[in-house]
């Protein structure tokens with residue numbers, strides 16, 4: 001192999017490639033191998049209109065139609081592109097990039113020469129047809145063509161002619177021609193060119209040769225088209241001129257024309273199809289654009305919805321929290337509502353009870369005028385304070401039985417005034433006198449001089465005296481329940497008074513029983529007359545029985561030195577336990593608790609009182625224990641809890657036992673309760689100057705009608721003044737309560 005190292009390395013090596021790919025492949029391999037580092041460009045001379053095509057098919061001189069020519073031309077162009085694609089494909093496989101130079105020229109050698117000249121080609125590799133290399137005639141002719149090439153290449157191009165993969169001539173250039181190592185021949189550049197040459201020789205005998213010659217002239221003077229791109233275009237005008245020469249050939253080729261027509265039609269269809277497909281593609285593109293647009297909108301919407309969802313979730317969380325708190329609130333409200341309902345129920349009951357008490361109080365407080373007795377009257381009533389008439393003595397002085405205005409009274413002789421003036425004493429007494437209730441000891445009057453208070457006398461003594469008895473005269477359970485109800489009633493009244501009155505010294509000795517065993521509390525308000533504490537009272541009483549007195553005192557009072565309504569409740573609880581059990585005070589609460597825990601109430605009940613109804617008695621026992629709670633807050637309410645149990649219990653007792661029934665007054669009212677004029681029980685008894693008591697309205701009417709005499713004696717009255725008969729009034733009131 002000759003060296004090519006001397007060649008300029010930056011120049012492009014042009015490889016002339018023919019129509020036969022298989023044969024030219026070797027040429028490419030050699031070039032790539034030899035000029036591996038050099039840029040390569042494929043040079044192909046395309047024969048847009050070759051007479052060989054027609055002569056091969058024995059075409060006559062008939063001129064082909066324009067569309068046939070066009071079809072043929074297009075077919076040729078297509079074939080060229082396919083051919084070049086094959087070469088590029090081969091190079092691609094070898095990983096070699098190459099340019100393509102396509103020359104349109106009927107004469108291949110001339111085309112190559114023009115390419116050399118126009119593109120300043122300096123390096124050219126050409127193939128030598130192996131199958132023709134053995135023909136000496138051809139070699140000669142081909143050598144001439146090579147010379148033409150060389151001449152037309154302005155003597156400046158290095159040309160390698162390759163035969164069967166080997167160079168047959170190392171160089172053909174303008175300076176000199178190197179000797180061929182293997183075969184000193186120029187290869188045939190194009191077999192079709194050779195065919196054209198043959199045609200040109202034969203044309204002298206053929207009448208159509210003129211046309212061909214004309215065509216050849218025209219070809220020589222015509223446009224030599226050379227293009228650097230694959231998009232070479234056929235010059236139609238040139239073709240038309242040349243087509244006159246070959247008209248006779250085409251005329252005979254009806255078959256080709258028909259094929260061309262079919263091809264054109266098929267192509268048209270294909271083009272239409274392409275247009276349709278393009279339209280479809282465009283439509284699809286439009287659709288895709290729309291879909292993309294919609295997709296974008298959907299994505300935007302999705303993003304918005306996502307945000308909304310997130311916000312909604314936050315809102316949901318907030319609302320859930322609010323619902324939870326609202327439910328909690330609702331629950332607490334319901335609890336409060338239930339509590340308020342209970343409180344309301346209790347309040348209604350309390351109001352009802354208080355109303356009853358108020359009504360009773362209103363009836364009793366009829367023109368309360370508290371009579372002031374003189375010391376003489378007190379002395380007379382008590383037979384000069386006869387010791388035998390003394391019924392007891394407490395810390396606030398001695399109590400005497402007396403007879404005042406034909407009524408049995410109890411007169412309490414209080415100790416000296418101390419710093420208190422008579423006026424102050426009188427004022428306090430008057431206040432106390434207004435506090436009246438059926439279950440409070442009724443004050444009848446007072447004596448400022450002797451500092452004594454006059455009360456109604458209750459001939460059944462105190463509860464204390466009855467509890468200690470264990471004989472046949474022991475109080476039956478019905479009376480005990482009634483007494484408890486009376487005490488409760490009195491306490492409710494006192495506590496509801498404005499201002500609240502606390503007894504503060506409640507014990508069985510302060511519970512007095514009238515002839516009908518109605519219990520009345522004594523000593524109400526007495527401490528206020530002395531401004532002394534319970535302690536001193538306890539101390540005084542302690543002289544007699546300190547422990548017993550202490551048993552009724554509220555434990556909280558002993559700590560705080562402050563009396564509360566609940567202090568009375570505590571004392572009441574102890575009395576209740578005594579009523580139920582009749583037991584001594586010591587261990588009383590403990591025993592009852594124990595009995596209830598063991599569900600053995602009978603073991604502590606006082607059966608000298610008879611057969612207690614167990615259910616209600618147990619209720620009462622439980623209440624009594626609660627009253628004795630050390631903490632006042634745990635003690636039951638007098639109205640809503642204690643009274644609500646005692647009141648129905650007492651009603652049952654009144655209806656049930658013959659004992660109580662026998663105590664009820666069945667006889668008509670005492671005659672002195674009746675007004676002598678109208679013969680009815682008096683509501684407002686007034687004493688006239690004749691010493692008789694009349695109904696106020698009746699006697700006033702008598703006097704106003706001009707009478708000045710007594711309705712009873714018919715004697716002239718000394719005066720017409722009327723004095724209220726409180727004692728009788730109270731007696732009537734009591735009697736009325738019992739019926």
Ligand SMILES: Nc1ncnc2c1ncn2[C@@H]1O[C@H](COP(=O)(O)OP(=O)(O)OP(=O)(O)O)[C@@H](O)[C@H]1O
Pocket residue numbers: 391392393394395396397398399410441455456457458459461462505509510512522523537540541
């Ligand atoms: N109106 C009355 N009717 C009948 N007896 C009464 C009357 N008032 C008081 N007594 C009797 O007089 C006694 C003395 O009562 P008083 O209230 O003065 O003292 P006390 O209650 O025994 O002790 P203290 O007042 O020191 O606590 C009572 O036990 C009671 O039996």
